[in-house]
Amino acid sequence: MPPQNWPDLSGRIVEDGTGRWHVLPIRVYFEDTDAGGIAYHASYIRWCERGRTDFLRLLGTDSRRLIDGSSSHEPAAFVVRRMNCEFLRPSRMDDILEVETRVKALGGASVTLLQTVRHAGRAVFEAEVTVVLVAVSGKPLRLTSAIRAGFGDVPDGAPLGGVAGQQDG
Amino acid sequence: MPPQNWPDLSGRIVEDGTGRWHVLPIRVYFEDTDAGGIAYHASYIRWCERGRTDFLRLLGTDSRRLIDGSSSHEPAAFVVRRMNCEFLRPSRMDDILEVETRVKALGGASVTLLQTVRHAGRAVFEAEVTVVLVAVSGKPLRLTSAIRAGFGDVPDGAPLGGVAGQQDG
């Protein structure tokens, strides 16, 4: 549900031959740069989190309702379990970047995503990120049907490649 | 000059009875919040800087060209000299905020701005911010005609209320 006055604020969901994925524009501001004159490396980690949050939002699952417990049985959040990052090229102040987020695999409680940050079409950063849905108690929670369907268009429990239904450790 | 694919990425300039001002939408992400469950207070400081940067950008002066020296006689940047902040109400994860930026006064090398962050129309944060254009050497630089005209529609040196031409300390 994009906001009324700022239709692109949450980016866009794209459906094409490669599946359903999400793109979010990012502007590089002073806060994102460092004294080396380029974007500070941890900025990409924050930008990827914005991409994941807005992908979920456009699929109908916003983070606050997860935390409130109003869109799940108990207060919950996606937490990052693993992140493998390649920093390919520097970004600079005022650059417009695009964060692309694609689902690679769905587990019982986890989602593995491929995220690419591009500048003028060229990849400047790539990451494979595994997030786990956990209750505030720390217990992993099974992904809801709504989340599963949004990410993969498959009913809960149905196979998604060879990965669906696999339990996370 | 708004970016082609994301027309609202830099916000918008508004012209109305109160003058020419700028509005930038902001989404509250996890990175902006803290363990108190609300937006961390320094996040508002970063958001206001985004608003000022994009106001300048839409007026034709982007920060990188200032730093490069390609839009001024020597490499330069606006630095914050003074900031008086009122934190009026908390913001929360997933909130859509709007940063409004208005010029209050132009000095020889400085600009004083009024910035208001709103949620659903209601002010949650207000600041009066004085920024100074300085060369990388640290020397204050006289505002260019382009910047003066953009902010106030007045030729360089012409009076703007009682403030234009006043030298900064």
Added chain:
Amino acid sequence: MPPQNWPDLSGRIVEDGTGRWHVLPIRVYFEDTDAGGIAYHASYIRWCERGRTDFLRLLGTDSRRLIDGSSSHEPAAFVVRRMNCEFLRPSRMDDILEVETRVKALGGASVTLLQTVRHAGRAVFEAEVTVVLVAVSGKPLRLTSAIRAGFGDVPDGAPLGGVAGQQDG
């Protein structure tokens, strides 16, 4: 209560002719700088919060126990209500700074602090900061005797200059 292996991690409380105040050392890292080559202005806001948090900690009130509700009647936190900041001189990568925090006034639910960030003894940043103790519900809470005594060595309700007992709005 300083940590065992790192005795200076929370800074130190100083008692001298000017009263009881706190000093915390800060190193400027890449994360704190921006493409202008100096410390990003919002970094000072974060550093001041570290100083306030560690001052309270050395007085026996840590933030987590406030939030837990284990050191107050209900879960609570200090939130910033007002902050007037002067950015006096730039700081640079690798600089060692000291954040000095002094109590200016105690209100019923609020504390006003003077914070100065120094480099090699010279002030680079100054702020007057008013924080309010609020319950998670948003309701202002009366400062506990422990906090009042720690800050000002005065019993709860006793006058502290002309300010003690004044109610915050």
Added chain:
Amino acid sequence: MPPQNWPDLSGRIVEDGTGRWHVLPIRVYFEDTDAGGIAYHASYIRWCERGRTDFLRLLGTDSRRLIDGSSSHEPAAFVVRRMNCEFLRPSRMDDILEVETRVKALGGASVTLLQTVRHAGRAVFEAEVTVVLVAVSGKPLRLTSAIRAGFGDVPDGAPLGGVAGQQDG
């Protein structure tokens, strides 16, 4: 060269049976947490950069002198090329963490480090990080003898396990 008044500000170098490594204490402040009540995942990325910077500092190579060009033939900086991260356990407000940094391998222009963040001795985060020394022009630079000797106690070009002298791609 530890600072005079705050001897532990840059952490410590440890020499034991496993080699020469570095440990830096970190306090979790509000700025590091998020609305999930735990440390935001990108905070660990910033903390690891502090550990690397202070390890180099205690070896005699500070970042500003690299950027100035005063400790290398031309202005230079270590940039992160690759980072594989495991987020093992949550950290919370007020926790004292220790960032341990060990050299895994030296290449011609690169260093691969193993970094572990511990809380009360238990690993909460682990990363393998490859950084490359690059000139501001973007060109990779051969590690200086001082850096090589500091990290591995081996003369420039001499073998360090099976890895020294291996060229980075």
